[in-house]
Amino acid sequence: MSDEEYDYESLGSNTTMTQNAFAGALAGIAEHCAMYPVDSIKTRMQVIGSTATKAVQQQPVTLRNLWKGVNSVVLGAGPAHALHFATYEYCKEYFGANASGHHFVSSAGAGACATLAHDALMNPFDVVKQRMQLRDSVYKSIRECAHSVYTKEGLAAFYISLPTTLVMSVPFQSIQFATYEFFRKVLNRDGPQYDPKTHVIAGGLAGAVASSLTTPMDVVKTLLQTRGSSQDAQIRNVKGFREATGIIMSRYGIRGFFRGFKPRVLTHMPSAAISWSVYEYIKWVINTRNITQQKEKDFVSL
Structure with missing residues (x-):
């Protein structure tokens, strides 16, 4: 069997779901941890x-404080991204996105399917993460935070933001995957091969475009996920997307939907570059090993 029969970009069909999941898990953990602060x-x-008292607000922001809740991300990001990328590879192959040329709809569709699987698993971990990220957070561990949220607000608190998360994440990931595949093919015209520089640039551009367009939904999601920590009765009792949107609009207008825009883009641009770079590297390593093993088998069978 010749080397040409092993297409780097069709890793999803040449490897097991476990191998795809492993590559995705490493990519997810690297992505979230690198830009967590x-x-x-x-x-x-x-x-x-914000519920922070004046004394809390005057406290200096330390790097250590900005890492609170990272354990929740590590715990959730590994399995969630494993499921995410495994689903993406399967759907990308199934929808025909691995064929030559640009396939925006197929890539976006594969990204959307992967997002549905990822967010259903990750949402509770994201709730805990954001509660611990608050400046006035009193939680010392993810277990303490999760127990407190469950005791005071019930199981629904971990999923109240899921519909909004999906409304944001599905277009976010669809845009990111389609944009990444487009830039990857434009920057690397030599065909499907491993090129670190291409993956970094394409990933960064995809993260910047996707995060810019979906920031308004992220603001709504944050309000819903942190509502239980607010002393504002209206925010604490918000029921869903429509009420959250109304609060933001009434208090801040359109500008309110772009709160945190710059740090969001500054987070997703490098994190997407890291995620895609790690993922593509692991794909390359696995594919190289598979080629070597197949050559050994072919040699033995001669």
């Missing part, structure tokens, strides 16, 4: 009606 700043900027 900036994400914490973004969350604090988006929170409406």
Whole structure:
């Protein structure tokens, strides 16, 4: 069997779901951890009606403080991104996005399917993460935070933002995957091969475009996920997307939907570059190993 029969970009069909999931898990953990402090700043900027006392507000923001809740991300991002990328590879192959040329709809569709699987698993971890990211957070561990949220607000608190998350994440990931595939093919005209520089640039551009267009939905999501920590009765009792949108609009107008815009873009641009770079690298390593193993099998069978 010749090398040409092993297409790097069709990893999803040449490897097991476990291998795709493993690559995705490493990419997800690397992505979220690398830019976590900036994400914490973004969350604090988006929170409406902060409950922090004057004494808390005057406390200096330390790097250590900005890492609070990162354990929740590591715990959730591994399995969630494993499911995410495994689903993406399967759907990309199924929808025909691996064929030569640009396939925006197929890539976007694969990204949307992957997002549905990812967010259903990740949402509770994201709620805990954002509660711990608040400047006035008193939680010392993710277990303590999760227990407190469940005791005071019930299981629904972990999923009240899921519809809004999906409304934001599906277009976000669809835009990101389609944009990434487009720039990857434009920047690397030599065909499907591993090129670190291409993956970094294409990933960064995809993250910047997707995060810019979906910031308004992220602001709404943050309000819903942190409502239980607010002393503002209207925010604490908000029931869903429509009420949250009304609060933001009435208090800040259109500008309110772009709170935290800069740190969000500054988070997603490098994090997407890191995620895609790690993922494509792991794909390359796995594919190289598969080619070597197949050559050994073919040699033995001769």
